[in-house]
Amino acid sequence: MTQNAPARKQQMADHTTPLIRNCWYVAALAGEIGRELKERTLLGKTVLMYRTQDGKPVIMQNRCPHRNFPLSKGRLDGDNVVCGYHGMNFNTQGQCVFMPSLPNAPTHARIASYPVAERGPLVWIWMGDPAKADPALIPQTPWLSDPGWKTVNGQFHVKTNYVAMHENLLDQTHFPILHAKTGIGTPQYSKSKMEVHVEGDVVHLYRSLLDSPPPDIYGVPMRLTDRNVDRYSDGYFASPALHYAHARIVNKEPREGEKEEYRFTITHIYTPETQGSIHYWWFNSRDCNLDDADADRFLLESSTTAYQEDVDALNWIQETVEKETEPFEELSFGPDRPGIAMRKILLRLANEEAMAAAPATQESAVAAPAVQQPAAA
Amino acid sequence: MTQNAPARKQQMADHTTPLIRNCWYVAALAGEIGRELKERTLLGKTVLMYRTQDGKPVIMQNRCPHRNFPLSKGRLDGDNVVCGYHGMNFNTQGQCVFMPSLPNAPTHARIASYPVAERGPLVWIWMGDPAKADPALIPQTPWLSDPGWKTVNGQFHVKTNYVAMHENLLDQTHFPILHAKTGIGTPQYSKSKMEVHVEGDVVHLYRSLLDSPPPDIYGVPMRLTDRNVDRYSDGYFASPALHYAHARIVNKEPREGEKEEYRFTITHIYTPETQGSIHYWWFNSRDCNLDDADADRFLLESSTTAYQEDVDALNWIQETVEKETEPFEELSFGPDRPGIAMRKILLRLANEEAMAAAPATQESAVAAPAVQQPAAA
Amino acid sequence: MTQNAPARKQQMADHTTPLIRNCWYVAALAGEIGRELKERTLLGKTVLMYRTQDGKPVIMQNRCPHRNFPLSKGRLDGDNVVCGYHGMNFNTQGQCVFMPSLPNAPTHARIASYPVAERGPLVWIWMGDPAKADPALIPQTPWLSDPGWKTVNGQFHVKTNYVAMHENLLDQTHFPILHAKTGIGTPQYSKSKMEVHVEGDVVHLYRSLLDSPPPDIYGVPMRLTDRNVDRYSDGYFASPALHYAHARIVNKEPREGEKEEYRFTITHIYTPETQGSIHYWWFNSRDCNLDDADADRFLLESSTTAYQEDVDALNWIQETVEKETEPFEELSFGPDRPGIAMRKILLRLANEEAMAAAPATQESAVAAPAVQQPAAA
Incomplete structure (x- = not known):
């Protein structure tokens, strides 16, 4: 096993092998998540964790899709999270439902809301392909x-x-x-x-x-x-x-x-x-x-x-x-x-994930940034 | 707008866009510059700031062209700055006028002395192409x-x-x-x-x-x-x-x-x-x-x-x-x-600066280091 | 002399020139090395230093060849060093002579034991090609x-x-x-x-x-x-x-x-x-x-x-x-x-070292990791 020798064929994983994303991981202990916004980095991504008023854990991408403000520095509005920069309001599915400066909510504005499951003292998260997030795999x-x-x-x-x-x-x-x-x-x-x-x-x-x-x-x-x-x-x-x-x-x-x-x-x-x-x-x-x-x-x-x-x-x-x-x-x-x-x-x-991910990444790389038409402010 | 995706065509500047150099910037408040040598990093370059005996602000490259010693660790000699390593003495135009170990000043030894202009409480500097440093642009x-x-x-x-x-x-x-x-x-x-x-x-x-x-x-x-x-x-x-x-x-x-x-x-x-x-x-x-x-x-x-x-x-x-x-x-x-x-x-x-700068950079990259003949020490 | 311009032909060494390895360097003062395991980084490599019971200085590679544990965190066993993770025991030549979990010592398991020489208050080390480590060069x-x-x-x-x-x-x-x-x-x-x-x-x-x-x-x-x-x-x-x-x-x-x-x-x-x-x-x-x-x-x-x-x-x-x-x-x-x-x-x-080293490096890069057959544990 070598490090810093990427050209050499590896026979087993080591500290340089890419992280596995299609897997249920524990995001937090159940007691760590409450009605305060909490930030944590998981698999190299910063996530936002909180519970709804009904007590369900929500874990979302912690960056607003508008200008990258960390949502964990914002606030809760009921079950939704409100960005602390311009007030974009996201529901628990990560969809924007309100933006104060726009007449209509930009519903195409979405952030990842990760599949989560609470099992006893553990809150599990799936950060890979959402289509594969089978709770039976927990x-x-x-x-x-x-x-x-x-x-x-x-x-x-x-x-x-x-x-x-x-x-x-x-x-x-x-x-x-x-x-x-x-x-x-x-x-x-x-x-x-x-x-x-x-x-x-x-x-x-x-x-x-x-x-x-x-x-x-x-x-x-x-x-x-x-x-x-x-x-x-x-x-x-x-x-x-x-x-x-x-x-x-x-x-x-x-x-x-x-x-x-x-x-x-x-x-x-x-x-x-x-x-x-x-x-x-x-x-x-x-x-x-x-x-x-x-x-x-x-x-x-x-x-x-x-x-x-x-x-x-x-x-x-x-x-x-x-x-x-x-x-x-x-x-x-x-x-x-x-x-x-x-x-x-x-x-x-x-290796399986790398092969599956390769084409998807290329597609997203050619997507143009979306610009919504000005609102009559 | 993406980061870490340099191949993708950008439509507007972001945190990865090269800094604009052909522009007047504020280097310091007038009160920050005096008869003490002061170092500051501007546009990624370390500069030396001081005032002449007449009170005119001088801002120069803060590295001696001989062995890279930071001139801000040297001292003032009248209106000139003296390198703290070997005593190279530079006038306010950045030209070496004396070196203790040489019989004649190596007048080809020069450092950048940036165009500056004092306007009320502000000292402006131009760190781009000196030929374009028009004070009317301040x-x-x-x-x-x-x-x-x-x-x-x-x-x-x-x-x-x-x-x-x-x-x-x-x-x-x-x-x-x-x-x-x-x-x-x-x-x-x-x-x-x-x-x-x-x-x-x-x-x-x-x-x-x-x-x-x-x-x-x-x-x-x-x-x-x-x-x-x-x-x-x-x-x-x-x-x-x-x-x-x-x-x-x-x-x-x-x-x-x-x-x-x-x-x-x-x-x-x-x-x-x-x-x-x-x-x-x-x-x-x-x-x-x-x-x-x-x-x-x-x-x-x-x-x-x-x-x-x-x-x-x-x-x-x-x-x-x-x-x-x-x-x-x-x-x-x-x-x-x-x-x-x-x-x-x-x-x-x-983009305009990048296109204008490209050939100039190549030229300087092929210049050989100058070595003056030994002095009878 | 330029930095960050590797393509340019250099005429003399500077801070970017690779370190010379075929040379006797001082690893430590004689008084710094004793019967405690001591770690030091020399020429970019972490080494382990100690003295045998007879007082001879030993300097070895400070990483176990098994799972990279720093041997300096292990302990001495007479003149030998014992890895603190799985107990691999190395003699002063760097050869493994015992591993608790194996019936026979894996004698092919070796770490570099560097040529050393004590001269008055100085302990010299040769970290280059061992074949060239002539004490007459000290x-x-x-x-x-x-x-x-x-x-x-x-x-x-x-x-x-x-x-x-x-x-x-x-x-x-x-x-x-x-x-x-x-x-x-x-x-x-x-x-x-x-x-x-x-x-x-x-x-x-x-x-x-x-x-x-x-x-x-x-x-x-x-x-x-x-x-x-x-x-x-x-x-x-x-x-x-x-x-x-x-x-x-x-x-x-x-x-x-x-x-x-x-x-x-x-x-x-x-x-x-x-x-x-x-x-x-x-x-x-x-x-x-x-x-x-x-x-x-x-x-x-x-x-x-x-x-x-x-x-x-x-x-x-x-x-x-x-x-x-x-x-x-x-x-x-x-x-x-x-x-x-x-x-x-x-x-x-x-440059001479770089030319001499190039083929050797390629050889080691294609060597497969050795796996010994399981012992009847």
């Missing part, structure tokens, strides 16, 4: 809203490309090294056999580890730090937007008041802000001891510490990659197989 | 020096291209929206008919509003906030460097001690620092109540507040335009007619 | 380790290209101007005849000044400020990495306890960090009054002050050169002859 994350689960969560802004972050999650051989201090992964776990399955655009990891002490991140919230358990783990690169990992832990000789089986799900959500930065949200969910505030605190602290180690590492890698301008080969090894599978999927998706 | 701004007028003024450094600033001034439909809090423009004024005249490279706006209450910016200094007046307004895009607006206000039934007619002139001076930043000076002048310190204070505060709103808006637009890299069309409407007329003038001027 | 600087000499030293990080710094040292006509306050160079010295010899890739200046008061930088440490001396000076552009100047001062009528002859050597070491920045170390050495702490203090202060003037000047020039984007000719004069000779040498060396 990944299912029921554990995040199920009252039978308890979740702690956090977020990071990471100055790195999202491909390296996904690879980090598909690669468990870094646990004992990068996370030596935080103790993610036990020595036994690192040596357990891992199955890798590529199913369509999904990469699935499976690993089991029998009769072994659980790591604290499971043992503490289960209150089973004193004995061996059986552990079955599945990890999924589910989409460019999402990686999640399920763990099922079997308590072989449950005592009074204990469960026979415990489940944990860790959800990592990446939304590229730009080619070189990410909005990163993580969720640590469990189906046991839901009211245990000590467990909440422990999981929040230990997760934050461990993910910060990943974030630091990926920031450093991006800095290193940007510091040197000469092409540089990456060496890959057997344990990189899941990451390579994911990177080949991303490269294929990017 | 716009007249007599109200800035006439003792019958009183002026308050201020300045901004704006991180935006100057085209958008000029368009902002030619567009009065943003008054009730962007300036909603500061109350520039009354509702009646916004609805009054506007005439637009394009006269050569000048765009002239005319508007009258009869029997209507004056906005505070006129009413307070006239002390006529309690009644209706007739108001006649002219606005001029006078050159790439200057926009000014005259208001004549008729006091229909003057009481004792009041004038029958009041005049106001607001002057906006833009000098591109770079393609994406401006030196902006403004002046608010009146012909009434010249000694009214309260009026001065009111005008200073209200003007500063209102122009800050414009500056903020244009900064936000520039940020938005720079954030996204894809081409983007602007939509234009009837009220944009004056701005579009101005932008077509600027595009034509830029 | 410039001799015996005065820096000889117990008969006393040295004070300092360092700067300069935001300028190294060519202009070398030219500054070869040009003594700037002494009375740029260093007017610090009094480097006496008026008599400036007028003394200078011989310039170009010997291979070395530029040698020679100047003598008889029966003249010494400048304080020599007079104070000699304690001979009260009389005239004879002074013989040699300056050497010794390589892209090094400039040094020897002064021999003859005390014509030595009094009791005085020497007949005094020697001073000033050493300037430049290592390009990037195309536009330098690590700069200087050393002021004398063979007299070795225990004179007042002389040490005086030399440290006066040298720091004077070199800061050069550093400021070159920073300003680089800023000026970067501010304007149009091509700009440099004028050169007789006294610039040594600098021009040096700049022609640098241009020739750069």
